[in-house]
Amino acid sequence: MSESTHVHKGLEGVIADTTSVSLVDGAAGRLYYRGYAVETLVNKRFAEVMHLVVFGELPDAGRLEEVEEYLWVAGRLPPDLARSLRQIARHGEHPMATLQSIASLLANEPPAISLGRTQQEEEALIVAARLPAAIAMIHAALQDHPEHRYPVSRRYGERYLQLLHGRCPTAAEVSAFESTQILQLDHGFNASTFTARVVTSTLAPATSALSAAMGALYGPLHGAADQQALEMAFEVGEPERAREFVAQCLATGRKVMGMGHREYRVVDPRSRMIRALAQQVARVPDHVKLLDVLSAVDEAFIEQTREKRRTLRANLEFYKGVVYLALGIPKEFFTASFAAARVFGWIAHVIEQRQDNRIIRPAAHYVGPAPRESV
Ligand SMILES: CC(=O)SCCNC(=O)CCNC(=O)[C@H](O)C(C)(C)COP(=O)(O)OP(=O)(O)OC[C@H]1O[C@@H](n2cnc3c(N)ncnc32)[C@H](O)[C@@H]1OP(=O)(O)O
Numbered sequence: 001m002s003e004s005t006h007v008h009k010g011l012e013g014v015i016a017d018t019t020s021v022s023l024v025d026g027a028a029g030r031l032y033y034r035g036y037a038v039e040t041l042v043n044k045r046f047a048e049v050m051h052l053v054v055f056g057e058l059p060d061a062g063r064l065e066e067v068e069e070y071l072w073v074a075g076r077l078p079p080d081l082a083r084s085l086r087q088i089a090r091h092g093e094h095p096m097a098t099l100q101s102i103a104s105l106l107a108n109e110p111p112a113i114s115l116g117r118t119q120q121e122e123e124a125l126i127v128a129a130r131l132p133a134a135i136a137m138i139h140a141a142l143q144d145h146p147e148h149r150y151p152v153s154r155r156y157g158e159r160y161l162q163l164l165h166g167r168c169p170t171a172a173e174v175s176a177f178e179s180t181q182i183l184q185l186d187h188g189f190n191a192s193t194f195t196a197r198v199v200t201s202t203l204a205p206a207t208s209a210l211s212a213a214m215g216a217l218y219g220p221l222h223g224a225a226d227q228q229a230l231e232m233a234f235e236v237g238e239p240e241r242a243r244e245f246v247a248q249c250l251a252t253g254r255k256v257m258g259m260g261h262r263e264y265r266v267v268d269p270r271s272r273m274i275r276a277l278a279q280q281v282a283r284v285p286d287h288v289k290l291l292d293v294l295s296a297v298d299e300a301f302i303e304q305t306r307e308k309r310r311t312l313r314a315n316l317e318f319y320k321g322v323v324y325l326a327l328g329i330p331k332e333f334f335t336a337s338f339a340a341a342r343v344f345g346w347i348a349h350v351i352e353q354r355q356d357n358r359i360i361r362p363a364a365h366y367v368g369p370a371p372r373e374s375v
């Protein structure tokens with residue numbers, strides 16, 4: 001194959017466009033949103049960092065209040081939409097399958113509030129604002145209980161957990177949840193974000209881009225690794241079984257979920273922070289044990305992959321399940337909760353793509369039959 005037909009499988013290393021949303025420094029293990037290291041943002045309010053990611057700057061106090069009010073007003077599901085969603089959710093599909101199906105519809109019946117953006121952007125923001133209530137509605141429908149009353153709190157994390165559980169979360173729970181969500185807001189041209197950009201590049205509606213991105217996030221090599229990493233921890237069962245489990249995975253070509261990353265050559269900085277959060281929130285013995293199992297898998301994986309060409313370490317997904325579980329989020333709702341944060345990153349990229357658009361259309365190296373006579 002000549003140099004001109006070199007295939008970049010998985011588009012590894014291909015620079016498809018520029019972005020000013022986030023910088024992933026995979027060699028140093030650093031992540032920046034709009035120039036700020038995530039370590040300096042992780043203890044802020046979620047809405048502040050969301051604003052930074054979507055609109056480019058941290059908001060002042062007045063703007064933060066405006067944005068939180070917007071999310072609160074726009075985030076309430078109109079009654080008709082709520083009823084339809086409940087019916088669809090009762091089909092019992094995975095929450096991510098339901099969310100992908102209904103994502104575009106979430107912009108219907110717009111609220112009487114706006115952030116003064118273009119119609120496309122407003123529609124995308126409405127979808128994002130309504131995701132927490134939609135996720136809580138799916139949860140209620142699957143549990144067969146009525147949905148909880150819409151909370152009065154304007155704070156994103158408090159509202160999210162209250163929508164799900166119907167009780168006021170503690171300040172520590174809100175802070176652990178918002179930190180986790182902040183760490184998931186954006187990450188360069190990851191698969192779901194790139195999907196959103198491909199769809200946007202065709203000039204399809206922004207809501208279609210979000211729905212397509214949701215589909216990409218649902219894949220276990222991407223967002224759904226969170227649920228699978230936790231299921232793997234259940235399967236391992238005891239820390240003492242970790243070495244044997246990892247050895248078996250490596251011998252049979254089974255991926256250890258939550259390990260490895262396309263960009264990071266050292267540990268994912270978010271994984272370190274999420275592990276620390278997990279250590280703070282894991283209080284009941286079952287959660288402490290899960291954390292012990294994951295730590296043992298982590299250690300065994302590092303030891304047994306030492307000889308690999310590429311350094312493999314825990315990514316964002318590996319320890320996240322323990323935080324979510326300790327906050328009362330069932331494992332089937334991990335990826336949906338991830339989507340509730342990443343959706344704002346997708347919107348930032350939809351806006352950026354629209355500002356300087358060219359249709360995304362790579363080439364393929366044809367390997368089928370040579371042209372032949374028709375018979
Ligand atoms: C939010 C996110 O999306 S974070 C990523 C979430 N996904 C996961 O955790 C799933 C598990 N991890 C993986 O499948 C991969 O590491 C990915 C998808 C994250 C990255 O994929 P790629 O960059 O294409 O890496 P690739 O699959 O080529 O792996 C390179 C080598 O490491 C190995 N490897 C990578 N990840 C793992 C893993 N989790 N378990 C075992 N081996 C692994 C591969 O088998 C390959 O080995 P080889 O060189 O001997 O062939």
Ligand SMILES: O=C([O-])CC(=O)C(=O)O
Pocket residue numbers: 186187188189190191262263315316
């Ligand atoms: O960047 C990637 O390939 C995967 C991703 O979304 C993340 O790590 O947050």
